[in-house]
Amino acid sequence: MRENSVLSVQNLHVVYSALRGTVKAVRDVSFELNKKECLAFIGESGSGKSTLGTSLISLIPGTGRVSSGKIIYRGNSKDIDIAKLSENEVRKIRWKEIAMVFQSALNSFNPVLRIWNHILETAKAHGVNDKEFVQKKSLELLELVQLDPERVLKSFPHELSGGMKQRTLIAMSLLLDPKILILDEPTTALDILTQKNIIELLKKIKDELELAMIFISHDLSIAAELADRVATMYGGKIVEIGPTDDIFYRPKHPYTKGLLKAVPKISGGFEELFSIPGEPPDLINPPSGCPFHPRCGYVEEVCKKEAPQLEQVEGNHYVACYKWRGITDGE
Amino acid sequence: MNWTVKLFKSYIFRRAIRAFITVLIVVTITFFIVRLMPGNPIEIYIGQLMSQYGMTFQEAKNAAAALFSLDLDAPLFSQYLDYMKNLFRGDLGRSFVSQGVKVVELIASYLPWTLFSVGISILLSFTIGITLGIVIAYKRGGLLDQIISSISTVLTSIPNYLLGIILLILLGVQLQLIPVSSMRGTVSPGIKAGFTWEFISDVFKHAALPILTYVLSTVGGWILSMRGSTLNTLGEDFVTVAKARGLPERRITFTYVGRNAILPLFTSLTMQIGFMMGGSALVEFIFVYKGVGWALWSSIGQRDYPVMQGVFLIITIAVIVANFLADLLYGKLDPRIKAGGTE
Numbered sequence: 001m002r003e004n005s006v007l008s009v010q011n012l013h014v015v016y017s018a019l020r021g022t023v024k025a026v027r028d029v030s031f032e033l034n035k036k037e038c039l040a041f042i043g044e045s046g047s048g049k050s051t052l053g054t055s056l057i058s059l060i061p062g063t064g065r066v067s068s069g070k071i072i073y074r075g076n077s078k079d080i081d082i083a084k085l086s087e088n089e090v091r092k093i094r095w096k097e098i099a100m101v102f103q104s105a106l107n108s109f110n111p112v113l114r115i116w117n118h119i120l121e122t123a124k125a126h127g128v129n130d131k132e133f134v135q136k137k138s139l140e141l142l143e144l145v146q147l148d149p150e151r152v153l154k155s156f157p158h159e160l161s162g163g164m165k166q167r168t169l170i171a172m173s174l175l176l177d178p179k180i181l182i183l184d185e186p187t188t189a190l191d192i193l194t195q196k197n198i199i200e201l202l203k204k205i206k207d208e209l210e211l212a213m214i215f216i217s218h219d220l221s222i223a224a225e226l227a228d229r230v231a232t233m234y235g236g237k238i239v240e241i242g243p244t245d246d247i248f249y250r251p252k253h254p255y256t257k258g259l260l261k262a263v264p265k266i267s268g269g270f271e272e273l274f275s276i277p278g279e280p281p282d283l284i285n286p287p288s289g290c291p292f293h294p295r296c297g298y299v300e301e302v303c304k305k306e307a308p309q310l311e312q313v314e315g316n317h318y319v320a321c322y323k324w325r326g327i328t329d330g331e
Numbered sequence: 332m333n334w335t336v337k338l339f340k341s342y343i344f345r346r347a348i349r350a351f352i353t354v355l356i357v358v359t360i361t362f363f364i365v366r367l368m369p370g371n372p373i374e375i376y377i378g379q380l381m382s383q384y385g386m387t388f389q390e391a392k393n394a395a396a397a398l399f400s401l402d403l404d405a406p407l408f409s410q411y412l413d414y415m416k417n418l419f420r421g422d423l424g425r426s427f428v429s430q431g432v433k434v435v436e437l438i439a440s441y442l443p444w445t446l447f448s449v450g451i452s453i454l455l456s457f458t459i460g461i462t463l464g465i466v467i468a469y470k471r472g473g474l475l476d477q478i479i480s481s482i483s484t485v486l487t488s489i490p491n492y493l494l495g496i497i498l499l500i501l502l503g504v505q506l507q508l509i510p511v512s513s514m515r516g517t518v519s520p521g522i523k524a525g526f527t528w529e530f531i532s533d534v535f536k537h538a539a540l541p542i543l544t545y546v547l548s549t550v551g552g553w554i555l556s557m558r559g560s561t562l563n564t565l566g567e568d569f570v571t572v573a574k575a576r577g578l579p580e581r582r583i584t585f586t587y588v589g590r591n592a593i594l595p596l597f598t599s600l601t602m603q604i605g606f607m608m609g610g611s612a613l614v615e616f617i618f619v620y621k622g623v624g625w626a627l628w629s630s631i632g633q634r635d636y637p638v639m640q641g642v643f644l645i646i647t648i649a650v651i652v653a654n655f656l657a658d659l660l661y662g663k664l665d666p667r668i669k670a671g672g673t674e
Binding site: 057059061087091092093094095096099100102107108109110111112113118121122125126156158169172 | 569574591
């Protein structure tokens, strides 16, 4: 684990048990998250990015579990492997050390409790019993997310709009000064103007507060605005990871290139839109070799046999592809 | 806004008006329906007089008319108007059969027993049901879930009177586990009413079988509804977010899952009160438990119209009051539903 990391994921595998067999949702994923850094995970639905996010706080839904690998979190004094913690131990880490905001903006709050009760019970669950302190802190945070703090604290969830609820949740996620904030599609359920506001807000939080962010999204433009580094996921694996500019301007993986080409441009017409042929891989029986080979235009025999490992392109830019040297920048 | 407008706009006032109209409609319908039943009390009584005392039909009819102080030959509609007029004075008439006894007094003596046995049963059944329901929802697919779910399904599908007969035959006659004959009635003869251990234990002893029957026949429904409702709630995002917030499991189970899963069951709870008051007729008859159900049963047999109507009226009022209370309570439990909704 590097000196300035706050989180180090090593050879992580996450599986779900299904009737048809074992779904290998996250396969051999390794990455480091630096202090104060925003790392974005992009990829299509079913690429394993949300599963990866939930595994970091041991909240994988349904039958999912970590089958092997380590999730090392660097706490104040010592390193902790989150994958090995008991439910009660990991409960203490959630929200206090690693907070997670979900996309379910409309339904994140208990309908029968006021926002203030949500905040207070969260503080109490982590041993913060000073009511006045919690109130002062929540007023500050709601101010930070540009809400009317007094009104929001008194409100029931249904009295707030979707955007207000998501801001409130973001404000609440900062309540205990977590070291890491995971944002899983935080803008997906919102309209475009509200999305824009939330992104501005996240930028502000990132600049003003000392925390590292993991941003999970299929929306490349939002990732580009927020992230310092971007990781592309495909078939449960990280296929490319690097500084945001490298990924967006000099992508080396054919899948990343395809994703970028599939984004509509504001100047362009519909005829320019590109879609990657083929279907997402079946994660019960993932393709042999490189997971992307059945859909890849550059495919060769070696791609079908053995999975490529991440290779350094330059600096911090890594790609898992045998053919990356033959792939030109841009078009 | 002046106070009259406020009053007319107030939720409770509007509810009361609606309740009043409902009662009027039910009273009207029952008035005509009970009279459409084949046979009438006077015919039954005239038959008795003729066969027992050898009177002619005309003699018997005159005797009966004098006794019953009502004229069944009067047009139905004027009978109806008379009945309604008396009703508004709080007079439900007198029983045809137990001569001279006021229906109001009759009901007042029967009603507490039914309220007691049905009330305890609903409380017990609801509490046991939601507790077991939430437990098996958490352990869904396990052995406990399968056993309890199957038993619940079987219990729900047996009607309460059948269950009562089964209990009576099984526990009382075949196995001789309980002294059925001494459990008849609402209290043992000769026991003084009051806050004495003797009286209270006797009351419970007599009510035990009806209560057991009501609980067994309804608890399965509560278990299955609560199980389904809990499963729905467990899938809600706010439960996941609560876990991500590091809330303790107990807090999530009670305040997040339990509290929200119970909400939809409250509507059924109020409907249950009506069903059980009505359904008590057969159960009380089986166990000779003298509550309003028993009164209804025996009055139907004798075509005792005023008593029948009185009991129907009581059941109607019970359902309406229960619904009203449930609405007010629901507004307190679920902040999304505010009573009135006009403010």
